[in-house]
Amino acid sequence: DAGITQSPRHKVTETGTPVTLRCHQTENHRYMYWYRQDPGHGLRLIHYSYGVKDTDKGEVSDGYSVSRSKTEDFLLTLESATSSQTSVYFCAISESGRLGTEAFFGQGTRLTVV
């Protein structure tokens, strides 16, 4: 498995509280992604990063922010958690934008907002 870890693996939080999920990689890959996985919706891109301090929005970015201050860490923050953000969150990394580049995934974080 590629060196990618997510923390925490499980979290229950209350509506309105801030939550930060961490993705850490040891592969020195340039690209990092945050997805959420929901039944009937598959994997949807929240935000991604193409370098330190370089980030961009995905298709479901509302309510989420990200930061990447160093190559190995990509943080996803829910400023004020809502029940609709209950989901499984996956981080992924890829080496470059070369054609056909494989993405490697973390084990996921199950977030429940009550």
Next chain:
Amino acid sequence: AQRVTQPEKLLSVFKGAPVELKCNYSYSGSPELFWYVQYSRQRLQLLLRHISRESIKGFTADLNKGETSFHLKKPFAQEEDSAMYYCALSGSGNEKLTFGTGTRLTIIP
């Protein structure tokens, strides 16, 4: 905009029967297509990519630009093929990797 459609949420196939998981895409440029698989309690992982023209675990997929499709096929299903399968697309020069909604494949013994 890039979009991936997997019309079947669930697919059940008997062991030994052929399998076909459908994937259609929408992208104005030259796409790169992938199939990812998620076995029970495992990470999502790459199964195959169209640029490699490879066969992995007996699965193949051909990119049909005329029909904008990238269907995944296997001639004889095995029980260990039961998993969640995602079709994915990235555009050339575009770092976004877009996934379909996934198809849960169940192989009936």
